[in-house]
Amino acid sequence: MSNPNIRVGVDIGGTFTDVALQHPGGLSTGKVLTNYSQPEQAILDGIERAAGAAAIELGEIGQVIHGTTLVTNALIERRGAKLAFITTEGFRDVVEMRSENRFEQYDLNLTLPAPLVARKDRFTVNERVAADGSVLLALQQAEVDAMVQTVLDGGYEAVAIGFMHAYANPAHEQMMAEALRKAAPDLSVSISSVISPQMREFERFNTVIANAYVQPQVADYLGRLVARLRDTGIQAPVFMMHSGGGLISVETASAEPVRLLESGPAGGAIFAADFALAHGLDKVLSFDMGGTTAKICLIENGTPKTANTFEVARTYRFKKGSGMPVSTPVVEMVEIGAGGGSIASVDAMGRIQVGPKSAASEPGPACYQRGGEEPTVTDANLALGRLDPDNFAGGAIPLSAENAHQALHSRLGAKLAIESSDAAFGVTEMVDENMANAARVHTVENGRDIEHFTMVAFGGGAPLHACRLCEKLGIEALIIPPGAGVGSAIGFLKAPFSYEASRGLFQRLDEFEASSVNAALKELEAEARAFVAEGAADAEISTKLTAYMRYSGQGWEIPVVLPYREFQAGDRGMLLEAFEQAYRTLFGRIIDDLAVEVTNWSLTVASVLPDVAKAGRHLTGLPLAPGKTRDFFDAAQRRTVTAQEIERSAMAPGVIVEGPAVVVENETSTIVTSAYSVIGQGDGSLLLLRKGAVK
Amino acid sequence: MSVSPIDYQIMWNRLIAVVEEQATTLIRTAFSTSVREAGDLSAGLFDRQGRMMAQAVTGTPGHVNAMAESVTHFAREIGVQNTFEGDVFITNDPWMGTGHLHDITVVTPVFRKGTHIGYFACTAHVVDIGGRGFGPDAGEVFEEGLLIPITKFADCGTVNSLLIQLVRANVRTPDQTVGDMYSLAACNEAGNRRLQDMMDEFAIDDLDGLSGFIMEGSRKATLEAISKVPSGTYHASMTVDGYDAPVHMVVTLTVEGAQLKADFTGTSGMSKFGVNCPEVYTRAYACYALKCAIAPEVPNNTGSLLPFEISAPEGCILAAKRPAPVSTRHVMGHLVPDVVLGALHQAMPDTVPAEGASALWNIQISARPSDPGSGLPNREVLMFNSGGTGARPALDGMSATAFPSGVSTMSVEATEHVGPITVWRKDLREGSGGAGKFRGGLGQTIEIEARDGYDFYFNAMFDRIANPARGRDGGGAGGPGAVELSDGSKLRGKGRQKIENGKRLKLSLPGGGGYGDPRDRDRDQVRADLEAGYITEDQAKADYGLEL
DSSP states (O other), X not given: OOEEEEEEEEEEOSSEEEEEEEETTEEEEEEEEOOSSOHHHHHHHHHHHHHHHTTOOGGGEEEEEEEESHHHHHHHTTOOOOEXXXXXXXXXXXXXXXXXXXXXXXXXXXXXXOOSSOGGGEEEESOEEOTTSOEEEOOOHHHHHXXXXXXXXXXOSEXXXXXXXXXXXXXXXXXXXXXXXXXXXXXEEEEHHHHOOOSOHHHHHHHHHHHHHHHHHHHHHHHHHHHHHHHTTOOSOEEEEOTTSSEEEHHHHHHOGGGGTTHHHHHHHHHHHHHHHHTTOSEEEEEEEOSSOEEEEEEETTEEOEESOEEESOOSTTOTTSSEEEOSOEEOOEEESOSTTEEEEEOTTSOEEEEEEEOTTTTOOGGGOSSOOSOBHHHHHHHTTOSOTTSGGGGTSOOOHHHHHHHHIIIIIHHHTSOHHHHHHHHHHHHHHHHHHHHHHHXXXXXXXXXXXXXXXXXXXXXXXXHHHHHHHTOOEXXXXXXXXXHHHHHHTTOOBEEEEEEEEEEEGGGOOHHHHHHHHHHHHHHHHHHXXXXXXXXXXXXXXXXXXXXXXXXXXXXXXXXXXXXXXXXXXXXXXXXXXXXXXXXXXXOTTOXXXXXXXXXXXXXXXXXXXXXXXXXXXXXXXXXOEEEEEETTTTEEEEEEEEEGGGOOTTEEEESSEEEEOSSOEEEXXXXXXXXXXXXXXXXXXXTTOOO | OOOOHHHHHHHHHHHHHHHHHHHHHHHHHOOOHHHHHHOOEEEEEEETTSOEEEEOOOSOHHHHHHHHHHHHHHHHHHOGGGOOXXXXXXXXXXXXXXXXXXXXXXXXXXXXXXXXXXXXXXXXXXXXXXXXXXXXXXXXXXXXXXXXXXXXXXXXXXXXXXXHHHHHHHOSOHHHHHHHHHHHHHHXXXXXXXXXXXXXXXXXXXXXXXXXXXXXXXXXXXXXHHHTSOOEEEEEEEEEOOSSSOEEEEEEEEXXXXXXXXXXXXXOBOOSSTTOOOHHHHHXXXXXXXXXXXXXXXXXXXXXHTTEEEEOOTTBTTSOOTTOOOTTTHHHHHXXXXXXXXXXXXXXTTTSOOOOOOSOOOEEEEEEESSXXXXXXXXXXXXXXXXXXXXXXXXXXXXXXOSSSOOOOOOHHHHHHHSSEEEEEEEEOXXXXXXXXXXXOOOEEEEEEEOTTEEEEEEEEOOSSSSOOOXXXXXXXXXXXXXXXXXXXXXXXXXXXXXXXXXXXXXXXXXXXXXXXXXXXXXXXXXXXXXXXXXXXXXXXXXXXXXX
16 A cells, blocks of 8 residues: 655666655665666666665555656767757758857867757748737648648658747647647657747757657656556656756656756755755755766755756866757756866866866776776875775775876876875865856856855765865855765655746836736646646645846846736836846846846746754764874865764764864765864754854 | 965966956946847956966957957056056057957956055946947047046046046946946956955965966967977968958968967058957957967966967058047958968968858847837847858868857847847858868858838948858858848948838858868768758759769
């Protein structure tokens, strides 16, 4: 008999498939290797293992929540459907011309990412909708019929339709789609006015194309997954994590798989947000560092910051502009090529550079002894005493300090005429600089002061680097939650059912028309509620309304959160005031006498979750009796210090250890520098506080 | 704590983040569309000798390298004895800044513990600077707007109110232009805060040691890269459309060991119109081209820029003399890399691309009601558009992509919300890429019509209509540009013209040149190009020799 209190979160990552099983007795987690040919097999293995450990029958599982990087991988590896794209005559090449710029100024041999649909598979019809939604050129039925024939003759598996200004008037797109569905009911058809109803043709077209490209494959996979779960006796409903940090049904996910792209990282952000709420923190910076990349996200008042456009599949050193833009709701992250596997080298100026190239897990860092010869961040951490060679990944991978020194010496030290220990320091400092700089720029771009944030760090590499990062950023408090190795999967269990519906509706504020806005919002609410009802029909719901606004003539909008209610003609002043307040927060001032306009509206409907239990928070405590010690290199002090070494299990609530200290556990170690103390918390977290910080 | 080489490396890395933050602050607070949308700005840190230590990587090489020179002018004109804490310097002198009046450069001296240790500088293109407005039609720089000589915007923390009044009284958009002046000053301030934090962290009180480390490392790396260029003297010339008469650009490149000189003697004289380039802007683009090809990985600073010695004789179109009009100097400036790379090609075969469209086809559209009595408002619309780049030695050129400029285009949907126009077409121009073993990038076709009730004017500043981009090593020329109505009637490539309601303006942007003999192009690639419509059937047969 299934039990609604037994829930399982499953995150398929590039290397591991993580499982988190929540049951009345607590949390049971597991990691299995991702199975690329049969991803669902790894899920079943992982669930069986976690259930076994918790002595739970599979039939008792009440809910399965899933997120995956497989959709992103399909885009990166270009394994998708044979696809046709139909667009407005005159705009066949929007997805090929991109933004007409080069994301790297000095590379004469730059290659731009090719569109997912080649030019020969991009077709046009004569039709045109104007910016205000009026029809400038009507789409003729005969032309629709001819296009249907072209698609049928071409043997396409999927079709994406994106017409100019379809967000303002979807009639032509619908007409085209209906004709295709009628002629070929099994054909996968995606239209831009449904998948991404937002202004800006490049982003919208690319989003509908990405959706159509992966749709048949994702629908097939999710179908198999549900069937296999049923076969093994798991009758529980299956829900999917979406990029925006909420849950949707498998059916919605199958139709709009582009919403799943960032599901894993979104789970991580929700995981961090949960700890922010438990610790009563209103300003949190989440820091997730793995083997290849590090991700940073702002979380305010328990909610991760979201955006409506992001970029996937960057092709050039994680550079902005080198990937594909996707316009769907997303938890906003900065991602940089910095992880344990990031490779260090010396450039023409004799400078140590780290990443974005990664040794990945094969061959892995030199110290893994699997043939890796290039020095990585992990090698540097080992050389500096920050990692225990005999207890890495729970002892599963014995690390060779000799190999690490050799790689650091031959590739860095010898070239720069410095000791390999100095080279190791250079490597970790450089990677910490890179991450700190990315975090600083991200907070500046959002008009925030990073000093006022608390960091929540998770992922295999984060506990080694987070404290130094906080020193560099002037952050006084840092939380290392328990279970950080499977953070995303745990985050899935903490997410609400939610759906963000959005609509491009362009209006100048001085011509504000309440009735058309109200009509659009009503539609958005009905749409969003229907999606939420699929998972949480009876739940109490919350709504959040965001208008995307800007000064007339500016290129980019800012999100302005507004009260959700019926608008009146007289609300112009309220809208202006809300915009000015948001603008001032971001840019420090407003511009007088410039017209203001709204471009998009978005409405998020979410199920209301029970309040997060407060963590027993300890800002001070009783010291542990001194025990084992270990030496590590303290970067701020520029010297090796003798640190206390403590098992994480010994860090009971209210236990304090002054830095320098190393807290060791199976998967990783937490480095506490000389400037910080570590205090055990009621929820099993570690709280690192700067000595002398105002509490 | 003594400063180790590793510390210097970390600080160098940090400085890049400092100037990126400086630039980000400017992008986010500027009024000017070209700053926000296209990254038309520059920001950097200089030592007290005026040597640039670090610079943000932004959209336009023209600013990037020109600003590097400007700080020395400020240091000289104002003098150290008159430099005080709280001072902010300013100019938009085309010959002291970045080449035209629309670019305002602001320099803020940096102090630490009461001692002057360096400067922050930044440059941005402002919305309006008075005069005739942004266009090539002036006969002298005096007509192009207000010139602010090198002066103090703020003196010991007090803003110069007379200067503000003067600017306000002389420009069409006083709030925005003055607002941008404050934005520029604020962005230097943001950079300064972060720099001081860094100096606290590393416990240093001057920049001399760090600057020396950066200059030496960068200079050495650049000289090493130049040494790999075979010594010799290399000539190249190129004819482009110009405004009223064709312009011949001539360059002589001399390489001797680690010494490299480029000189533009022989280049045509100045134009009567505002397409002239002050030498600083020519140097910026010439240097950019050389750096891309020779030492792309060395960061921009005085140490890496100085080894490139670039000169043009005063009075030629690439070293315009006061009081020449220079408002649209970018058209000639953007073409400079093509001729410079042509010379370098002889020294370093198989390195540089063929010629490209190069000069942006930016269009400022002024929509005006057909009936002035209708009460419809005037609207201004700005579009940035790019043709094709030249093919590379082992890669096709990039279609509809800016080079050497690094600006972005705007969304057509967004543009149609700005003003009453319909863009009926903005797609690749089939057959416009120069034939070659590697094909030139395609240009694009743009068709624009005014909505009901409106006509529109546009200011043409387009090149490569009479003189298309040439190929290299047997590659064919890119398609020439064309300005016409969609019924085929020709329009002029330069100057203000009117498009009446019901007519459509058709811009055909030039393609890039090809590289290598088209008959050596991979046959499958030729067939794929034909199937995609990148080339026409005639071209496949005639240029590529494909048997169908």
